[in-house]
Amino acid sequence: MITPNWVLSVSFWLHMIATVTWIGGLAILSLIIYPIAKKTLDNDAFNNLIYKINKKLNPLGWFGLSVLTVTGLIQMSANPNYEGFLSIKNIWSGAMLAKHSAFILIIAISAYQTWTLSPELERVAIRRQKGLESPNSKKLQLKEKNIILINLSLGILVLLLTAIARIS
Numbered sequence: 066m067i068t069p070n071w072v073l074s075v076s077f078w079l080h081m082i083a084t085v086t087w088i089g090g091l092a093i094l095s096l097i098i099y100p101i102a103k104k105t106l107d108n109d110a111f112n113n114l115i116y117k118i119n120k121k122l123n124p125l126g127w128f129g130l131s132v133l134t135v136t137g138l139i140q141m142s143a144n145p146n147y148e149g150f151l152s153i154k155n156i157w158s159g160a161m162l163a164k165h166s167a168f169i170l171i172i173a174i175s176a177y178q179t180w181t182l183s184p185e186l187e188r189v190a191i192r193r194q195k196g197l198e199s200p201n202s203k204k205l206q207l208k209e210k211n212i213i214l215i216n217l218s219l220g221i222l223v224l225l226l227t228a229i230a231r232i233s
Contacts, residue, residue: 115186
């Protein structure tokens, strides 16, 4: 089945918007917001800010990952280099396999962040508001920071692999 040009155009457009939103959000969070907030806020205010940011960004991030998945499948199936699932016969298919492997890792890490780490950080913020100690607060903050940096790095790797696939 031949994909109409207008479908591919909309797919490319949405894919680029989702990519810019995803990687831009991670870059701003890890390179600007996180370091400034860490230096200027006390621990309680920092935890509260990160919790509120996550609450706003997580739905946007998951929507973006969904858009990337759907539009990526449309684009891949329309590409003349695509010869079937796990058929690696050229540089394009090798780059796409590596890209999709990194993307699956991004999804797995994001799932851990959303459904495990963020609730732990929320519990820390609630405990602190009640005047209770949270001895693992710093450890959780470091995990959060590292996960954001890892996802940003994987996102940049996905862009590199996309560039490799485009020139083949």
